[in-house]
Amino acid sequence: MKKVKIKSPANIAFIKYWGQRDKKLFLPFNDSFSMNLSSCYTILEIEKKEDPKIQKLYVKDYEKDNFEIKTDDSFKKVLTFYHQAKKFLKVKKDYGFVIYSYNSFPKKAGIASSASFFSALALGFSWLFEKKLDKKNLSILSRLSGSGSSCRSIPDGFSWWYKGKKSSDSYAISIAPPSYWDLVDLVLILNKKEKKVSSLEGHIMAETSGLFKYRLLSLEKRLKEIKKAFFKKDFTYFGNLLEEETISMHSVMMTQKPPLFYWSGKTVEVIKKIIEQRKKGLEGYFTIDAGENIHLICQKKDEEKFLNFLKKQKEVLQIIKNYPTYGTKFI
Numbered sequence: 655m656k657k658v659k660i661k662s663p664a665n666i667a668f669i670k671y672w673g674q675r676d677k678k679l680f681l682p683f684n685d686s687f688s689m690n691l692s693s694c695y696t697i698l699e700i701e702k703k704e705d706p707k708i709q710k711l712y713v714k715d716y717e718k719d720n721f722e723i724k725t726d727d728s729f730k731k732v733l734t735f736y737h738q739a740k741k742f743l744k745v746k747k748d749y750g751f752v753i754y755s756y757n758s759f760p761k762k763a764g765i766a767s768s769a770s771f772f773s774a775l776a777l778g779f780s781w782l783f784e785k786k787l788d789k790k791n792l793s794i795l796s797r798l799s800g801s802g803s804s805c806r807s808i809p810d811g812f813s814w815w816y817k818g819k820k821s822s823d824s825y826a827i828s829i830a831p832p833s834y835w836d837l838v839d840l841v842l843i844l845n846k847k848e849k850k851v852s853s854l855e856g857h858i859m860a861e862t863s864g865l866f867k868y869r870l871l872s873l874e875k876r877l878k879e880i881k882k883a884f885f886k887k888d889f890t891y892f893g894n895l896l897e898e899e900t901i902s903m904h905s906v907m908m909t910q911k912p913p914l915f916y917w918s919g920k921t922v923e924v925i926k927k928i929i930e931q932r933k934k935g936l937e938g939y940f941t942i943d944a945g946e947n948i949h950l951i952c953q954k955k956d957e958e959k960f961l962n963f964l965k966k967q968k969e970v971l972q973i974i975k976n977y978p979t980y981g982t983k984f985i
């Protein structure tokens with residue numbers, strides 16, 4: 655075979671990865687936990703070329719008609735990962751490749767676009783180098799791409815990333831299949847522009863926040879509790895922990911040096927509206943990654959009611975409906 659096509663989802667973190675205890679191996683300070691998103695994915699096609707000098711990346715951005723060749727930073731990251739993958743897979747020979755990648759959602763808007771891309775690429779490179787990896791090793795390889803959270807997109811449904819003691823035991827596994835719980839993630843797009851500071855730059859400075867060590871202490875309890883809430887399917891308990899976690903991570907972001915304010919005024923307005931709706935009996939909870947857009951987590955039974963409400967809010971430009979889904983796979 656000369657060419658393969660891969661589909662990989664983005665994921666939303668219920669418990670977040672912020673800060674790296676090893677900045678070369680992308681080892682996190684804490685375990686994290688996420689759900690794969692059905693409508694936010696990357697489709698990546700990779701073609702093998704015998705001539706190792708041919709190494710190309712074409713990207714079709716969200717809402718664009720054509721693929722464009724990339725020679726900027728995004729291509730440099732792909733090349734760095736190519737060499738990392740070659741080392742990890744203990745391959746001597748070089749291969750040429752042409753990649754075509756398409757994203758189903760706006761890039762860098764707090765929906766971890768790099769997670770879906772790099773998890774797809776991890777599978778793509780293992781195919782290119784003719785190595786069949788199990789999900790554990792694929793998850794480790796994906797983490798080494800630099801997009802740590804991409805390791806959680808490899809397994810199906812709901813993923814738990816163990817921080818591990820060393821590189822070989824820091825990977826994600828599926829703790830429940832997509833069908834386990836009919837949760838819905840309504841991604842509320844408040845701004846379609848790319849964020850100014852990437853997660854990668856943000857991670858590096860996380861420890862400069864005076865709140866960082868307290869966050870780690872509080873996480874020990876929150877991790878245990880969220881697992882309990884998840885396996886009991888106790889949505890109220892689960893949702894409260896989601897919001898607590900979001901506020902904890904963003905407090906660190908806002909107090910690190912230099913401070914990172916991913917939230918905008920619109921973010922705060924929408925958070926308030928979600929809390930207000932909850933008081934009126936419509937139960938949903940917010941979670942936010944590195945961007946100003948909000949993920950509203952609700953149960954399937956309330957999806958329509960939320961859609962009706964959210965469509966009327968002036969801050970919300972677009973809503974992307976997501977259900978739990980499978981991890982990285984060939985299509």
Ligand code: DP6
Pocket residue numbers: 666667669670671672686766767768769800801802803804852853854857943944
């Ligand atoms: C805030 O370094 O994995 O989303 O490569 O941009 O996807 P990307 O980010 P990464 O950091 C993710 C940070 C986070 C929280 C999380 O997803 O756990």
